[in-house]
Amino acid sequence: MKSPRTYVLIGLLLAALTVSACGGAPSAAAPTSAPAATSAPATGPEQGEPYLLGAFFSTTGPASSLGEPEANTVTMLAEQINAQGGVLGPDGKLHQLEVKMYDDQSDATVAVEVVKKLIDEDKVTVIVGGSGSPASIAVIETVTGASVPFVSVASSSKIVTKDDGSQHQWVFKTPQQNLPVAQVQYEWMAAHGFNQIASLGVNNAFGADSMAALKMLAGEEGMEIVWEGTFEAGDTDFNAQLTAIAGTPAEVLVVHATPGEGAPLTVQFRDLGLEMPIIHNHGIGNRAFIDTAGDAAEGVLFPIGKLLVASQLPDSDPQKATLLQYQADYQARFGKPPSTFGGHAWDAVMMVKGALEAVGTDSAAIRGYLESEITNFVGISGIFNITAQDHTGIGKESLVLVEITDGDWKYVDPAQYASVP
Numbered sequence: 001m002k003s004p005r006t007y008v009l010i011g012l013l014l015a016a017l018t019v020s021a022c023g024g025a026p027s028a029a030a031p032t033s034a035p036a037a038t039s040a041p042a043t044g045p046e047q048g049e050p051y052l053l054g055a056f057f058s059t060t061g062p063a064s065s066l067g068e069p070e071a072n073t074v075t076m077l078a079e080q081i082n083a084q085g086g087v088l089g090p091d092g093k094l095h096q097l098e099v100k101m102y103d104d105q106s107d108a109t110v111a112v113e114v115v116k117k118l119i120d121e122d123k124v125t126v127i128v129g130g131s132g133s134p135a136s137i138a139v140i141e142t143v144t145g146a147s148v149p150f151v152s153v154a155s156s157s158k159i160v161t162k163d164d165g166s167q168h169q170w171v172f173k174t175p176q177q178n179l180p181v182a183q184v185q186y187e188w189m190a191a192h193g194f195n196q197i198a199s200l201g202v203n204n205a206f207g208a209d210s211m212a213a214l215k216m217l218a219g220e221e222g223m224e225i226v227w228e229g230t231f232e233a234g235d236t237d238f239n240a241q242l243t244a245i246a247g248t249p250a251e252v253l254v255v256h257a258t259p260g261e262g263a264p265l266t267v268q269f270r271d272l273g274l275e276m277p278i279i280h281n282h283g284i285g286n287r288a289f290i291d292t293a294g295d296a297a298e299g300v301l302f303p304i305g306k307l308l309v310a311s312q313l314p315d316s317d318p319q320k321a322t323l324l325q326y327q328a329d330y331q332a333r334f335g336k337p338p339s340t341f342g343g344h345a346w347d348a349v350m351m352v353k354g355a356l357e358a359v360g361t362d363s364a365a366i367r368g369y370l371e372s373e374i375t376n377f378v379g380i381s382g383i384f385n386i387t388a389q390d391h392t393g394i395g396k397e398s399l400v401l402v403e404i405t406d407g408d409w410k411y412v413d414p415a416q417y418a419s420v421p
Contacts, residue, residue: 262293
């Protein structure tokens with residue numbers, strides 16, 4: 001697939017096309033939609049029936065700092081696409097993109113309910129969403145049973161990979177796996193000569209996958225995890241775990257979390273006066289982490305996609321123009337910068353748009369397109385090359401190491417790993 005075109009934000013003139021995530025219980029809430037245009041363009045292709053896109057995100061609950069920018073991004077892209085006339089399908093007609101979007105309330109059980117609603121009642125033929133790994137994993141059986149392709153915006157390898165190593169046929173995802181994140185963390189630790197690690201993560205599918213990736217890599221590279229522990233999603237007190245870590249020979253703390261827990265954990269880490277460096281995984285990559293952690297965020301390191309430091313990239317970087325355009329569009333539409341989580345939704349929608357342009361709305365054809373035609377796709381999270389053996393399509397090359405400095409993101413060149421923080 002060719003790189004996506006740069007879209008110019010003119011959707012603000014079409015208020016009727018606005019999409020927003022709907023709250024409340026899924027049984028009572030109506031989906032948000034980008035309704036079809038009422039008349040065909042005066043010139044150009046004939047207007048066809050709307051193309052439906054199903055979406056669900058965690059716009060409320062503990063994962064809302066992920067779900068809100070994801071839902072906003074889908075809103076914005078639907079406006080942009082429809083303002084340009086819609087999706088030009090293989091029938092030669094322009095089709096407005098109508099989005100059916102629900103809030104899963106950061107609850108995996110609710111996620112299954114809304115996905116069933118999308119398939120059975122809304123009759124969508126492709127779905128994007130699943131802000132958290134637990135929600136995305138929970139819906140695999142539903143989308144597989146219905147033969148509806150699902151592009152997840154969460155990171156656990158279990159979203160796409162079965163226990164035997166093969167890929168779930170109907171499931172794809174746009175964030176990086178946790179293993180390449182651990183590889184970047186290892187390179188930074190190796191530059192400092194660290195060999196003893198404390199590992200602390202959230203007790204869910206995301207945390208378990210991230211901790212397992214670090215543990216496997218540590219074993220391969222001769223590092224020792226001298227302490228390993230968990231906390232529950234929604235926890236606010238981490239003093240017991242941090243005090244235990246302080247009594248170990250750990251030289252560095254690796255945290256596997258999203259901002260809801262990662263920020264207060266970091267504050268308590270600083271308050272206890274632990275002198276070892278702290279490095280997070282990519283789960284904290286949005287402004288909510290800095291806003292909540294405040295001064296405690298200073299010096300925190302984490303691997304992440306390039307969006308947060310897009311302006312610091314060389315002009316030769318093949319993603320830079322796409323990243324800067326997304327930033328500008330999102331800032332203009334919502335009055336604040338986007339996050340990498342919103343970028344995951346951008347990638348998902350633009351991949352689906354390409355599929356709709358090429359093959360229309362048949363679910364099997366969309367699935368086939370996603371698996372075989374996403375080649376050198378320049379996205380927000382990386383440059384994707386999806387295959388039957390890899391339903392993610394990006395790896396370590398898509399990640400950079402970022403340091404939080406003066407309340408902002410700073411790109412860390414690999415040559416400087418030994419000198420930061």
